[in-house]
Amino acid sequence: MLSVTFKNVGQGDSIIIEWEDNQKTKVGIIDCNLFNHQNPILDHIKASNYQEIDFIILSHPHYDHFSGFNQLLDYCLAHRIIIHKFLHTSQQTPDYLKAANKTFIAQRELATLFKNVRQLWKVDKIILQQGYIDDMTRDLALNTDIYLKILAPTTLEFDSYISNINVTSNEENIHSNANANWLSTFLKIYTSEWQILLTSDVEKKVLNRWKNNPTEFASQQLFLAQSPHHGAKGNHSKAFWKQFIPSNGSKIVISVGENSYQHPSKETLKYFTSKGFQVLTTQEGEILSSSTIHTSQLLDIFSKKRAAIQAKDVCFKISQSGEINLLSQTPQKNNHENRHQRL
Structure with a gap:
């Protein structure tokens, strides 16, 4: 069993991965953003009473991903x-x-953040392994069936960042x-039967490099994927996504x-x-489906009024047999409601 929770953190990313290994629930974190003076990732760790975190990945060094x-x-x-x-994608030098x-x-x-990471690794021994994503850390076994693979960034993206090539x-x-x-991670979580793609703010050029790649993608069904950079048109690659046929x-x-x-x-x-x-x-x-999206609805879907009412975590659970289920989530309350409850 594996679950993926996209925390509602406004315009930013925070993802929780949870899975079973030897009858023990494990957890991994991809990005951690503050939202409305709260920390949804930290709240999740507290509520679940975790004593260990298997991995933390900072997808790239943007404030809405690490705040x-x-x-x-x-x-x-x-x-x-x-x-x-x-794990992270950032050299720990001031200019970088x-x-x-x-x-x-x-x-x-x-x-x-990086000062704290070094302290917790060298002195306090809370972090057991830390470092720059490289060839030694691109493949992680979550258990005997589920794996995590880091497809990007590669040397090409690191060079693009250092050379200040426009996005x-x-x-x-x-x-x-x-x-x-350019430093954004492109992650694949997979078994022999299915795959999940997590794209953070990855550039269109990176996705285009992985188009028409049956060796990497065609052998498993695409159960779940993240549209990069909050669904931005500029990061959307039709050439990449057309290789997947939706199923299940x-x-x-x-x-x-x-x-x-x-x-x-709208195009995305x-x-x-x-x-x-x-x-x-x-x-x-x-x-949202093709039968419910019309031009008038698109103009209203992301209005402030609807967002305040509807915003919530999006959580999926994938069974060992390969079934994916959307779990019902409770919409997050606004700050006034939260303060009232605490009082």
């Missing part, structure tokens, strides 16, 4: 929660890190430089919140639904 990590690490230290692996973020807040938070689209929040999207209710998830970039784009939504994928967003909280 909650320092809180999470502080909690792990205070409660002696072991982190077996902390500053080039990823515009604001002092983001640069300081990222520098503090497809410059649609970032105030904290982030778009060029750091294949799902596309878009992590998205209120934004000024028209994420997710229409493409996936026209191919037969079931599309879900953390902002809308329900399945």
Whole structure:
């Protein structure tokens, strides 16, 4: 059994992976973003009472992907929660890190994060393994049946970042430089029967490199995939996605919140639904299909009013027999409601 939870963190990413290994539930984390002064990933770890975290992956050094990590690490230290692996795509040098973020807040938070990681690894021994993603860490066995493979970034993307080669689209929040999207992870979780693709903010050119690749993708059904960069048009690759034929209710998830970039784009939504994928967003909280998407609805789907009512985590559970189920989630309450409940 494996579950994948896309936490509702507004315009950002936070993903929880949970699976069974030797009758023990394990957990992995991909990104950790603060949202409405809360930390949904940390709340999940607390509620589940985990004493170990199998892996943490920082997909790339953008604020909407790492803003909650320092809180999470502080909690792990205070409660002696072991982190077996902390993997990332960033060289820990000042110029390298500053080039990823515009604001002092983001640069300081990222520098503090890597300082904390080194401390927890070298001194406090909470992190057992930490480092830059390389050929030694690209294949991880979650158990005897389920594997995680890191398809990107490769040397090509690292060179593009260092050379400051322009990305497809410059649609970032105030904290982030778009060029750091070259460092985004492209992850594949798979068995011999099915596969899940998690794309963070990966560039279109990266996906195009993996188009028409039967060796890597055709042998397993695509159960679940993430549309990169919050469904942005500039990161959408028809050449890549057309190699997959939806089956067994294949799902596309878009992590998205209120934004000024028209994420997710109409073109992205229409493409996936026209191919037969079931599309879900953390902002809308329900399945969007070709029969329910019309121009008028697209204009209203991501309005502030609907987002405030509908926004929720999107969680899937995949059984050992290969069935994927969408779990019903409770919409997140706004700050006023949360404060009222605490009082």
